Amino acid sequence: MNINERFNLSGRAALVTGSSRGIGRAIALGLAECGAAVAVHGTKPAKALDETLAEVRRLSPRSVAVIGDLSNPDVPARIVADAAAAFGALDILVVNASIQIRKPWGEVTQEEAEQQMQVNFHATWRMIQAAVPAMRAKKWGRILTIGSVQQQRPHPDMVVYAASKSAQENLVRNLAKQLGPDGITVNNLAPGVILTDRNTAALSDETYAARVRGMIPSRAFGEAEDCVGAALLMCSDAGRYITGVDLLVDGGMHL
Ligand SMILES: NC(=O)c1ccc[n+]([C@@H]2O[C@H](COP(=O)([O-])OP(=O)(O)OC[C@H]3O[C@@H](n4cnc5c(N)ncnc54)[C@H](OP(=O)(O)O)[C@@H]3O)[C@@H](O)[C@H]2O)c1
Incomplete structure (x- = not known):
């Protein structure tokens, strides 16, 4: 196999959760560019999802x-089934969607904790359960979860989110x-600070942004596209x- 053939995904079908925007969108585009048919996903019909x-x-017309909202426990298996029904079977599952509630740990409610664990952890194993039988039948499958540098350096205001990624x-x-x-x-790609909608507000505070940048050896925030090469591999x-x-894509922030 030459190098192009090794990355060629023609004939493969993928689901990327949370791909209406951000890192998921970049990975969906990368998979499509390599030839995979891709099921993109968002919580609800939206302009961003249509545009993605x-x-x-x-890139990939099929x-x-x-x-579906993954905080509903019925949704994870259902979106895997919907994607599989569109393509016949799924070969690649990228578990990217997550929710992140920022607040001091002493103020986190039971409901907020459960919501984050449901979307970031329970939905993950449910989707994997649903996707594996078809992969097993083909003797070929790729499962990639998107974690976080917070597995190693947990943010004090995201205790449950960080724990959900470690789980x-x-x-x-x-x-x-x-x-x-x-x-x-089955692998995990753990991004550091990547410029997406979820951290626009926090990083608009120049003092905070400078402090975070100082924690990153490469002294720069990442772009969603920085996660694509590792994901395609x-x-x-x-x-x-x-x-x-567990592959960190974080400019060295875990160190
Ligand atoms: N950005 C970073 O700095 C960073 C750092 C470390 C790890 N990560 C991880 O990387 C992944 C992608 O992050 P991102 O920054 O690209 O995210 P983002 O820009 O905030 O996009 C979130 C995506 O997840 C979907 N989503 C949100 N809540 C959902 C729910 N309840 N059910 C189903 N889908 C839901 C959104 O769909 P809608 O468009 O419908 O809302 C959207 O497609 C996440 O797992 C995140 O934890 C990100």
């Missing part, structure tokens, strides 16, 4: 959109061992011997 689907379809990364290592014999890799044949890995 249109761009993804320019792509579709699926919709997800533990799940990845556990399942990588169990699914390896079926030709399925772990979603293609190029990464077939990589499993159970």
Whole structure:
């Protein structure tokens, strides 16, 4: 196989959760550029989702959109089924959507904690449960979860979010061992500070932004596109011997 063939995803079908915007959108576009049919996803019908689907379809015309709020426990398995129904079967699952509630840990309510654990952790294993049988049948599958540098450097105002990402990364290592014999890799990509909608407000405070930048050895925030190369590696044949890995894309912030 030459290098282009190793990254070629023609004939593969992918679901990327939370791909209406941000990192998920960039990964969906990358997968489509490599030839995969992609199910993009958002919580509800929205202009951003329509625009992302249109761009993804320019690269990969069979792509579709699926919709659902992952805080509803019925939704994770249903969106996997919707995407699989559109393509026949799913080969690649990128678990990217998450929610993040910023507040001092002593003020977090039970409901806020449960909501973050549902979307960031419970939905993850439910989607993997739903996606694995078809991957097993093909003896080929790629599961990529999107974690966070907060697995290693938890933010004081995001205790539950940070813990949910660590739980997800533990799940990845556990399942990588169990699914390896079926030709399925399971990995985690952990971004550092990436400029997306979720941190625009916080980083608009220049003093805070300068303090955070000072914690990053490369002294820069990342762009969503900075996550794409690592994601493509772990979603293609190029990464077939990589499993159970936590790959940080963070300018060294974890150090
Ligand atoms: N940005 C960073 O600095 C950073 C750092 C570390 C880790 N991460 C992780 O990277 C991933 C992507 O982050 P991002 O910054 O690109 O996110 P973002 O720009 O805030 O986009 C969030 C995406 O998730 C979807 N989403 C939000 N709540 C959802 C729910 N309840 N059910 C289903 N989908 C939901 C959104 O859909 P709608 O458009 O419909 O709302 C949107 O597509 C997340 O897992 C995040 O934890 C990000």
